[in-house]
Each structure stands twice: as C-alpha cells, then as structure tokens.
Amino acid sequence: MNVHFIAIGGSAMHNLALALHNKGYQVTGSDDTIFEPSKSRLAAKGLLPESFGWFPEKITANLDAIVLGMHAKADNPELLKAQELGLKIYSYPEFLYEQSKHKTRVVIGGSHGKTTITSMILHVMHYHDRDVDYMVGAQLEGFDVMVKLTDDNDFIVLEGDEYLSSPIDRRPKFHLYKPNIALLSGIAWDHINVFPTYENYVEQFSIFVDSIVKGGSINYNEEDAEVKRVVEASENPIRKIAYHTPEYTVEDGETLLETPEGLMPIEIFGKHNLNNLAGAKWICQHMGIDEDDFYEAISTFKGASKRLEKIAESNNAVAYKDFAHSPSKVEATTKAVKEQYNDRKLIACLELHTYSSLNAEFLKEYKGALDAADVAVVFYSPHAVEIKKLEEVTQDQIANAFKRDDLVIYTNPEAFKDFLFKQNFDNTALLLMSSGNYGGLDFDAVKELIH
Template sequence: MKIHFIAIGGSAMHNLALALEHKGYKITGSDDVIFEPSKGRLAAKGLLPESFGWFTDKITADLDAVILGMHAKPDNPELLKAQELGVTIYSYPEFLYEQSKNKTRVVIGGSHGKTTITSMILHVLNYHGKEVDFMVGAQLDGFDRMVHLTEENDFIILEGDEYLSSPIDRRPKFHLYKPNIALLSGIAWDHINVFPTFENYVEQFKIFVDSIVKGGSITYNSEDPEVVKVVEASENPIRKLEYKTPEYTIEDGETLLETPEGPMPIEVFGKHNLSNLAGAKWICQNIGIDEDDFYEAIGTFKGASKRLEKIAQGKTSVAYKDFAHSPSKVAATTKAVKEQYTSRKVIACLELHTYSSLNAEFLKEYSGALDAADEAVVFYSPDAVKIKQLDEVTEEQIANAFNRSNLKIYTNPVAFKEYLFKSDFNNSVLLLMSSGNYGGLDFNELKEVVER
C-alpha cells in the first residue's frame, strides 16, 4: 500500500509512519517543521521529507490513502488536492481502526493514567512473550516504537485519547475505536478549548462507554464518582467490572504492594499509580495473563517516559519529571511524592503550558493542587499566553487560584533557572511537572546540580 502522511512529524504520526514502514507499506510524508526525536527517527528509515513545507505534487491518484495529522490546517494544500482527486483520507484513529477491524480491540480511556496503564499492560505482555499490536503515547523500555501493527496478532492495545481526531474530524479519537474490552480510569475536566463545559466533557465519556461492542466489557475505577455515574448510567449490554486501589505500604522510601503471596516491592509509587496498576491487572487477566504472572512482571515496571520519571539522584537528593498538567493529576503526583519521601523537603515546580492551564477562568481548578509540597513554584510564559491568543494572566490571578500564600511565581525562564540552580537540594525531592520545557531548561545541566 502507498500511504502519504500530511503532518508526518508529530509524535503519534511519525510513530504510525514507522510502524507502517516496518509492515512493508510505501510511506511518504510532508510537514512544515519537524523536531527531534521525530526528525532523526524518520531520517533513519528514509522517511524524512527532503524539504519542509506542503507540496501538492506529492498527492497523486495512485495513493491508497492519506493520513491527516492534527497539526495540519483544514485548508492545507495537500489536503485540498487529495479531496479534489478523491483519495481516501483517514484521521489517525480512523486508520488505526481500519487496521484493527478484525482484532480484539482493548482501549484504555480516562482523563489521566491512560498512558501509564497502557504501558503497564504492554510491559506485562512483553515480559511473558505475548505478541500484540499496540499504540501508546510514550516511549517504553524494550519497545522500538510507540505503534506496532501486524496482520497476525489477535489483540491490539490502544491508548484512548479524548482529544479531536483531525482538523476535519472533530470527534474525540476514542469514539472511533469501538472497543471489545475497555477501561475508564478517571474523569477530570480538561481540553476546555474543545469542551467548554464540564458537562460537555463528561458527555464524551458517555459516548465512549456506549461505543463498546455489545457483549464487551468496561473495567472502571470505582473510586472516581464521575466514572461510576457514567458507567452505571450506560444501558449498553456490556459487562461492568470495577477496580480500586490495592493495599500498599511504604517502608524506607520503597513501596510494597500487598499480594496473595505477601508484600512485594515495586518501582512505581503513589496512590494514583497503584490504582493504575489495579486497572492494568484486570485488563491483563481479560487478555489471558493470570494474577501470579502479572505480579511477577509488574515488579520490573519502571514507568512510562515522563510519567514520574527519575532524572537525577544524589546521596540525599532526587529529581523527577512528570507530564502532569491538569489540576487533578498535579495534586495526585505531588501527594504521591510527599507520601513516598515523608522525611524530605518536596519542591514542586509546575509549568502552566496548556491552553486550559493558561485560561484565567479555568485557573481556579488548581486550588490546593500544590498543597502537599513543602515549597511550591509556578512558571508560565506570558508569550505562551499571547501565542494561544488568550486573555492576559497575571501573577495575582495565579496566586489567588492556587490559594497558597507562599507560592513562588516565575514568568522569566532565566530567573526560574537561576532559582533552581541556586537551590540546595540536600535531603530534598525536586518534582518538575510540565508538558513543556520551562522555556528551554537544560535537564542535563540540572541533573548535575541535583546530584552534586
């Protein structure tokens, strides 16, 4: 098959391109800019466009399909040419569904935890040599790509994102997968640029549960009241299987999971991650991995990239990087770190980077989110607010929103870097939470500061 990618450089798009190249398809692509690591990974397989930009001569009638990335605009010249020629156009999730129509589709949904749960499932299956197709939103140890597609595998594990499918398809991605087996981890309002009210956001999860194939199953977090309401209200004839956080203890900075064979040390920590682990266990059991085999494998799971990822460790200091940006995830991550390191000073730094987090109205959702930290810092760039064409956000608004009198606020990347590099990290834990990079912070330099 000949497939052309419009906006091939995105994290998800370039991984799909690599997966299809590995499958034997002929792949071409375009983009106006491509950054690392996408650039190097595409180049290594001969898929990097010769020139950046959009070129209508790449769109020909002999293409089997065009895959349209979210980064492209509805008036993209290559898209218009494909529409004119009548070439089949897929969004990313539409194409994944086409590739998995004859497989058992396992879809992991939820406002938070879905990458970690999907990663846990794949780690366990890989540990036991069970081959499956997959799509996950983070790079995992032991896996070459974030997407893997075959003709022969019976199962496909899909991380079910609720964001939009493409510039011309405004449906949330996870509405298109039609799962046989689904999981719902939690519901906490996000993506307010697309879902302007909480009710509108929750509605997307109702549609997701109702999209499960009749006779399928939903494994759901019974400790999240919104999830419980959505699942219990669904009249879809499916099995409803609840899970909750398992018992665990913490001894000398090590988390011990209670199992039928007694306490077992695990690499991940925090109540939210233990909840994720419970959900992953039930999905693995649905796929054919028994409980003992799950526990054997999960003990070696170190976490998904950027999800409470340890980036530095000194004698009495440690630093973690986490993708957390929504209020509920920020609160859960900060609490988890303080619970794990009760005798150390926890310095929590949050970058407000997403459209939602920089919205003056949404800011109030962050009230108390950093309360578990001994020292709390917020960084945001006024330039990012302008780029997103949002109303100006003031330091006073942020201070009031977080409802913490001693909150440190930085708007200048140089000043924030100075604060970090002059800090004493002895007997401390540094937690960096962001989907950005704090205006260009060099994490390798910071590693040296934390470990000295």
C-alpha cells in the same frame, strides 16, 4: 498499499508511518517542520520528506489512502488536492481502526493514567513474550516504536485519547475505536479549548462507554465518582467490572504492594499509580495473563517515559520530572512524591504551559493542587500566552487560583533558573512538572544539583 501522511512529523503520526513501513507499505509524507526525535527516526527509514512544506503534486490518484494529522489545517493544499481527487482520507484513529477491525481491540481511556496503564499492560505482555499490536503515547523501555501493526496478532492495545481526531473530523479519537475490552481510569476536565464546559467534556466519556461492542466489557475506577456514574448509567449491554486502589505500604522510600503471596516491592509509587496498576491487572487477565504472572512482570515496571521519571538521585536528595499539567494530575503527582519521601522537603515546580492551564477561568481548577509540597513554585511565560492568543494571565490570578499564600511565581526563565540553582537540596525531593521546559531549562544541569 500506498499511504501518504499529511503532517507526518507529529509524535503519533510518525510512529504510525514507521509501523506501516515496517508492515511493508509504501509510505510518503509532508510537514512544514519536523523536530527530534521524529526527524532522525523518519530519516533512518528513508521516510523524511526531502524538503519541508506542502506539495499538492505529491497527491496523485495512485495513493490508496491519506492519513491526516491534527497539525494540518483544513485549508492545507495537499488536503484540498486529495479532496478534489476523491481520495480516501483517514484521521489517525480512523486508520488505526481500519487496521484493527478484525482484532480484539483493547482501549484504555481516561483523563489521566491512560499512558501509564497502557504501558503497564504492554510491559507485562512483553515480559511474558506475548506479541500484541499496540499504540501508546510514550516511548517505552524495551519497545523501539510507539505503534505496532501486524496481520497476525489477535489483540491490539490502544491508548484512547479524548482529543479531536483531525482538522476535518471533530470527534474525539477514542469514539472511533469500538473496543471489545475497555478501561476508564478517571474523568477530570481537560482540553477546554475544545470542550468549553465540564458537562460537554464528561459527555464524551458517556459516548465512549456506549461505543463498546455489545457483549464487550469495561473495567472502571470506582474511586472516581464521575467515572462510576458514567459507567453505571450506561445502558450498553456490556460487562461492567469495578476496580480500586490495592493495599500498599511505604517503607524507607520503597513501595510495597500487598499480594496474595505477601508484600512485594515495586518500582513505581503513588496512590494514583497503584490505582493504575489495579486496572492494568484486570486488562491483562482478560488477555490471558494470570494473577501470579502479572505480579511477577509488574515488579520490574519502572514507569512510562516522562511519567514520574527519576532524573537524579544521591544519598539524601532525588529529582523527578513529570508530564503532569492538568489539576488532577498535578495534585496526584505532588502527593505521590510527598508520600514516598515524607521525611524530606518537597520542592514542587509547575509550568503552566497548555491552553487550559493558561486560561484565567480554568485556573480556578488548580485550587489545592500543590498543597502537598513544602515549597510550591509556578512558572509561566507571558510570551506563551501571547503565542496562543489568549487573554493575559496575571500573577494575582495565579496566586488566587492555587489558594496558597506562600506560592512562589516566576514569569522570567532566568529568574526561575536562579531560584532553582540557589536551593539547598540536602534532604530534599525536587519535582519538575511540565509538558514544556520552563523557557529553556537545561535538565542535565539540574541533575548536577543533586549530588
């Protein structure tokens, strides 16, 4: 099969391209720019485009399918040529469904926790040598690709993102997978550039629950009131199984999980991660892993990349990096680190980097999100606001949104870096939350601060 990728360089797209190449497909692609690690990984398999840009001449009648990435625009020259030739054009999620329609599809949905839960499930399967197909949104330890597709495996585990499918298909990705087994972890308004109201956002999750194959099942976090309401209101004839955070204790910076066999030390921590673990356990049981085997495997799970990732540690100091940027994730992550190191000073730094977080109206959702920190710092780049063509956000608006009198706010990368490098890290936990890099912060230099 000949497949051409329009915008092959994206983190999801290049992984799908690699998966199809590994499956024996003929894969080509284009993009106007490709960053690392996508660039090296595509080059290693001979899939890196010879030159950057869009080349309609690459689009010919002998292509079996086009996969269209979100990074492309609706007027992309290659897309227009494909439409003109009447070629089959798939969005990323449509193509994944096409590849898995004869498998048992396991889809993990939710505003937060989905990457971690998917990672936990895959870790457990890998630990017990159970081969499954998958698509996950982070690089996992022990896995060389983020997408795996075979003709033989019975199960495919898919991280169900609620963001849009493609420039010409405005449906959320997770509406296209038609799960047999589903999970819903939490609902907290996100992606306001696409879902302008809270109600409109929540509606996407109702559609997801209704898209589960009749006779299928959903596991849902009953501690999230919106999740509970959405799942229980659905009239889809499916099994509905609630889960909740298991009992655990924290002793000397170590989290101990209560199991039928007694207390078990685990590598991850924080109430939200323990809640994710409870959901992952249910899904693994649906996939044939019994409880004892689940606990044995999960005790070795260190977390998904960029999700509460420990980057440095000394006798009395520790530093974590986290992808958290939405209000609910920021609050959960900050609380988790404080609970784990409650006898240490917690310096929590948040970069406002996304469309939602740089929107003056949405900012109010951050009220109380950094309250668990002893020192709370917010960094944002007015330049990023400009690039995203958003209205200017003022320091006063940020201060008012977080409702914290001692909030430290920086807009200059150098000033933020100076602040950070002048801190005394004795008996301290440092938490850096961002989907960016604070205007060019050298994380290796930050690691040197913890000694």
